[in-house]
Amino acid sequence: DSGVTQTPKHLITATGQRVTLRCSPRSGDLSVYWYQQSLDQGLQFLIQYYNGEERAKGNILERFSAQQFPDLHSELNLSSLELGDSALYFCASSSLADPEPFFGQGTRLTVV
């Protein structure tokens, strides 16, 4: 157990819908990263937050948004879902003292 908690583990939803994925980082970690991994693909960096502020942005679609709250948990919002958004979404967290990002188990999103 990496200490990073992602909920839900699985999510099935219809095209056009909106979903929210939640991530609780390890205790004390201020950085949160979000990644998308499609079937048999690598990890695509979406966005990173540090202590509530957006720190880096990758190839995140305009239909996607994220935020990090004062208690440091983070949410990734996906709207107007398309079939191609079906993927495994990972959250990872790290700290200055422990800079290696630790990953949650991921949320498997299926859009039907």
Added chain:
Amino acid sequence: AQTVTQSQPEMSVQEAETVTLSCTYDTSESNYYLFWYKQPPSRQMILVIRQEAYKQQNATENRFSVNFQKAAKSFSLKISDSQLGDTAMYFCAFDDYKLSFGAGTTVTVRA
């Protein structure tokens, strides 16, 4: 823009043998971290080993070791005494202010 390249899509190794995975990266930064992650069929991302760019000594974790060549921007992973449980996808990752991953190398350990 930083890039991470893993040139070997697939590698196969006999149990107890050694396999080396290659990784190159591109950056203009001098301080950064490099990682190797393992992703078994369960899809969990597991940190294998980490290297700080300012350290000349190559990192080692049990059967896993790296060959870090900063000038060449190369960061290879050696798995010694391969075990069946090492079968997984291995990702090289580069971190200066964001964590970027290579495309991955699938490693299959044969009995």
